[in-house]
Amino acid sequence: MNIILLGAPGAGKGTQAAYVAKRLNLAYIATGDLFRKAVEQGTELGKQAKYYMEEGKLCPDEITIGMLLERLANPDCQTGVVFDGFPRNLNQAEALDKALAQQSQGIDKVVYIKVSEEELLRRLSGRWVCRNCQAPYHITDFPPQIQGRCDKCGGELYQRPDDATPTVKKRLKVYLAATAPLIDYYTRLGKLVEVDGEGKAEKVAKRIIKALGKGDAVS
Numbered sequence: 029m030n031i032i033l034l035g036a037p038g039a040g041k042g043t044q045a046a047y048v049a050k051r052l053n054l055a056y057i058a059t060g061d062l063f064r065k066a067v068e069q070g071t072e073l074g075k076q077a078k079y080y081m082e083e084g085k086l087c088p089d090e091i092t093i094g095m096l097l098e099r100l101a102n103p104d105c106q107t108g109v110v111f112d113g114f115p116r117n118l119n120q121a122e123a124l125d126k127a128l129a130q131q132s133q134g135i136d137k138v139v140y141i142k143v144s145e146e147e148l149l150r151r152l153s154g155r156w157v158c159r160n161c162q163a164p165y166h167i168t169d170f171p172p173q174i175q176g177r178c179d180k181c182g183g184e185l186y187q188r189p190d191d192a193t194p195t196v197k198k199r200l201k202v203y204l205a206a207t208a209p210l211i212d213y214y215t216r217l218g219k220l221v222e223v224d225g226e227g228k229a230e231k232v233a234k235r236i237i238k239a240l241g242k243g244d245a246v247s
């Protein structure tokens with residue numbers, strides 16, 4: 029089973045995608061995490077991606093798709109994947125369809141997590157992320173047990189530079205122009221399920237599992 033989580037920055041894709049992957053025993057691929065790791069490690073890919081990320085722009089398709097395909101070739105992806113942050117435009121969606129088709133696979137469901145713009149801005153401005161394992165926190169909604177430290181791995185929490193307000197606004201614009209058309213694309217393919225992304229993370233998670241028709245899957 030291959031699943032895409034679609035939604036604006038701040039819609040909760042990361043939190044939900046990691047949860048769904050674990051619950052359904054699927055691999056988890058977040059292109060944003062892969063890029064951030066490359067930047068941190070100072071690889072050639074990271075050097076290329078850094079400028080775009082800081083500007084709130086999409087990284088060029090060529091490097092993004094290349095990175096995705098490389099990750100997709102890992103054996104852990106054979107039984108299925110939850111995609112977070114990819115595809116982000118039609119070109120990427122078509123590249124993904126093609127790559128999966130070559131393995132006689134395809135996208136089964138696309139979960140569109142819907143959140144109001146006001147709530148998106150509120151969430152992003154309060155977001156803190158673990159530098160080590162990328163787990164997301166929020167200063168009021170989901171604070172860590174020890175301030176500045178990740179509950180899961182003890183790593184340092186930091187605010188992503190692209191969560192600063194001007195960049196957030198730009199990311200939302202990019203989302204509307206490039207990514208929102210994917211809602212149409214997957215609707216036409218009959219794969220889109222819409223889920224209300226407001227409210228507590230656990231509630232949203234339940235809605236997603238239900239929308240995927242997996243309400244009875246073991247937890």
Ligand code: ADP
Nearest residue numbers: 037059060080081084085086087092113114116
């Ligand atoms: P968000 O919180 O905006 O969903 P991500 O962690 O998914 O953030 O991505 C952060 C940044 O990494 C994006 O703003 C973009 O520059 C780059 N990026 C991630 N995924 C893609 C993609 N599929 N195509 C192009 N750029 C991407």
Ligand code: ZN
Nearest residue numbers: 158161178181
């Ligand atoms: Zn951590």
